[in-house]
């Protein structure tokens with residue numbers, strides 16, 4: 001059998017693996033991209049949120065994604081709260097993507113920069129400076145493995161939420177999405193042109209246990225009867241059930257030679273959407289981390305810490321978004337809904353008074369992406385967001401630490417920073433830090449004192465979170 005050699009083996013040519021392989025290959029790294037599947041299986045249509053477009057554009061894949069799309073959804077019909085709702089998108093709806101077309105377009109992009117190998121990976125062994133995989137097509141020896149094999153990459157706790165994918169035809173408006181709460185689950189579907197409907201019914205795995213494919217089809221038929229838009233749907237077919245619950249690996253760094261990305265590291269519950277955006281983002285982050293590790297002058301520890309930190313942030317924001325989406329549902333009550341509505345991670349920043357404040361923790365360090373390498377930078381811990389602040393615009397963590405000496409009311413800290421930096425950015429940063437729990441009172445707050453607030457600009461938290469770094 002053949003032995004393949006490469007600097008990096010990317011395992012899994014889904015969105016995450018394709019992006020990582022393409023990025024590494026574009027940077028001149030010798031990459032082999034390995035995938036065992038012939039078809040993408042499972043469900044057929046996904047939505048790509050408009051908030052993912054800037055990232056896709058940054059990494060040069062927006063036109064590829066658009067080309068794999070049948071166009072944006074024009075409306076979302078929701079039976080999620082007490083009253084039915086129609087959300088019209090007016091041109092900025094999520095893109096409806098055919099999964100198969102998306103995967104093959106991304107594979108074609110990756111194939112321009114990486115060698116492709118169609119085979120199933122069976123076993124991985126890593127040492128201090130190399131990794132070896134056993135596949136059906138022989139061995140692969142490399143220096144780093146980027147593992148993007150999706151939910152099945154490594155053994156993990158079974159998900160109690162499964163998706164039963166279905167396709168049907170019906171007399172429904174074109175390019176529309178539906179979100180319906182059911183007694184013990186929920187349904188998402190999208191129509192393309194000509195009455196073509198694709199969707200999935202999400203429910204507890206136990207609801208499908210022991211059912212044959214005919215039994216699953218009968219169940220789907222019964223459940224669709226309760227979704228008003230699909231009660232007359234015909235040509236119904238169902239696909240194999242797929243795990244769909246939120247599932248996160250504890251550590252995305254399996255060893256210094258083996259890192260997990262995309263669904264292999266964190267599989268989001270589709271109720272919180274953004275699985276594709278997470279896959280793309282983690283592919284880029286891994287590529288930069290791997291380039292740092294392969295660079296003899298790069299800091300491997302900073303690169304691995306970067307991947308861990310991004311994972312912690314992604315897991316906590318996925319948990320928050322998932323619980324929020326389930327909590328938002330008000331048509332049904334019951335254990336299915338209650339179990340999923342609880343926020344596990346929810347932390348809130350300590351309230352600070354209008355008196356003098358200081359940093360809650362001393363300045364520390366966090367890994368940051370700078371140009372195309374990861375390095376350490378001075379940082380302020382944001383415990384309420386499981387993250388760190390290093391810099392926003394011209395304002396650095398060190399600037400904040402200096403402005404906090406001596407302790408002073410928040411407004412005074414803003415004035416000190418405003419002598420050197422533009423005021424709007426100072427307000428943005430202080431608001432972000434306050435929400436993140438960066439500050440503590442320098443003297444205990446009397447119980448009747450009002451709470452401090454910096455005024456004026458909307459939080460930049462989402463902006464800071466949403467970019468690749």
Ligand SMILES: Cc1cc2nc3c(=O)[nH]c(=O)nc-3n(C[C@H](O)[C@H](O)[C@H](O)COP(=O)(O)OP(=O)(O)OC[C@H]3O[C@@H](n4cnc5c(N)ncnc54)[C@H](O)[C@@H]3O)c2cc1C
Nearest residue numbers: 012014015016036037046047121149150163262263275276
């Ligand atoms: C029912 C459902 C609906 C969803 N809807 C949406 C949506 O509307 N919008 C959205 O953004 N996200 C959605 N998601 C999530 C989205 O599909 C995933 O987040 C995304 O596909 C993850 O990409 P990935 O590259 O990490 O993994 P995957 O897309 O799972 O790719 C993994 C690849 O690894 C390969 N592989 C696996 N094991 C091996 C092996 N041993 N050897 C070789 N190759 C292997 C597989 O063949 C596959 O090509 C949905 C998920 C589900 C289950």
